[in-house]
Amino acid sequence: MYESRDRLRELPRPLSFPPQRVLSLSRAGTTGVTVASPPVVARVIDGYAAAVPEAHWAAIGTFVRDCVTDLAPQTAGVARNYLAATAKFAHWLWQTVCATLDPQTVFRPALINRFMQEVMSAHSSTYQYQTTQRLNIMAAHFTQTVPARLNLKDPRAVNPYTDRDLISFRSSAARRNNLARRRNAHVLLALGAGAGLRAEEIATARVGDVSIDADGVTVAVHGKQPRLVPLHRQWVTTLTLSLADRPAQEFAFSGYRPPGYPARVIHQLGIDDPDEQTPSATRLRATWIVLQLNAGVPLDLLLNIAGLNSPTSLAPYVRVMNRHDLVDYRNITTGHENAR
Template identity: 30%
Template structure:
């Protein structure tokens, strides 16, 4: 390899940590793909200069080649695209999944859905939300993200009911699974895995994708969406363009003329 071992280990450490945060299975053929590497370079190391990010991408591609062999001519699609938004019937199934949980897990399941579908939070962010981070006023419910991509996110009204129950609390208890003193690795995915999975459990990446796509379809101003999502650039939204609802030709022409 044309790279020093210490440099590869440094990149690998950042890459592995990002994969764990995004609940990706740490297997060579799962994380060492072109799509995952591209997502990491784009979203996981935003503070670095373009040259440094390009070098990281080249190092990870080289590791992928050594670990997995040359990329096949036509890579098969993954069984479940982690970026694919949920369909309406899938969301209904997830509501049923939450309702079917045992009493002591049901509240957590419903809150995970509310924070994922209602505010587009990542798994790591959901795990860190405290009761005092949820507020409500005449406009609706807002969730404060106090670490990482610090921001306040207005919650979609259709998902706000569960959060209204704790809004205004001054408690610093964790919202999901209160009583704990820290957030272990893979916290949300472990909660889902321990629950009843007769209808399948939620994937936080897909819930966030669903939230983003909803706002893109309804015409939420892009600058407002970037601020609420914690994204730095419009480039991060391009992966969802293929899922956008088609626009009526007459409507689109009228809009373009205005």
């Protein structure tokens, strides 16, 4: 992922660094706010270790944990998101620009932008967007500045897969090197692209949540947005074959789920089998939502089956819908279609 140090020394340097300082964050917070994370979140932060060489983590681990502690996240999921973003950023800083790991020094727009260009450009648009937002929030927290942020409605936050992509993912799923991974890859595709489930919803879905009747296949979604979602017919065979002869109480997507972070089991699929293409659950969901919009599904119904609360949530997806010619819809827009 990272270029050699010799190559990086040739790159343009950002603004000069202030005098070096030793990291000294207090658990009460550098901004004077005395809010602290709940004990369970503090344990998540203290026990976090990034997937980098042990010697590297020894150099940056305290900085990463202290920065997120100072931010005082209130849930374990939010803490993990900020830990992951900060760890990536700190690892890059330590390996390249050799900046002193002091939050008021390093959380600056110039460095964040350079990091996004040099490290994150190879990742999905959604991942880039989320990482930028989290690092900018860290910058605002430690420097009391307001960095320029991506617009929440920016279309780059939604990047559906093409039909060719999905065909490629099907082939990859069939090539996985054992039965459990093949099943997991097919379940991810079917529940993501066929029912629009979020990563956490796929991770917690059980075999018994999938029902088959004369009208087709439906998936019962539990959790924060409980609902019943009809499965797109394109993915019926994929899902039913993956769940055949398995106990109803068994998780549809098999694997270990860390407490408080069930979606980790979804990410593990790509880590365990890095030579195969593993789709993003977020982009599969986006693909499904855009498909429903293009098919003309009424907005109130789409909000319900997608587990969304507000029509404004659909704005990024509307931006990547198929474009239509007014000539083809003139009778509808003028009312003549209804007069027949």
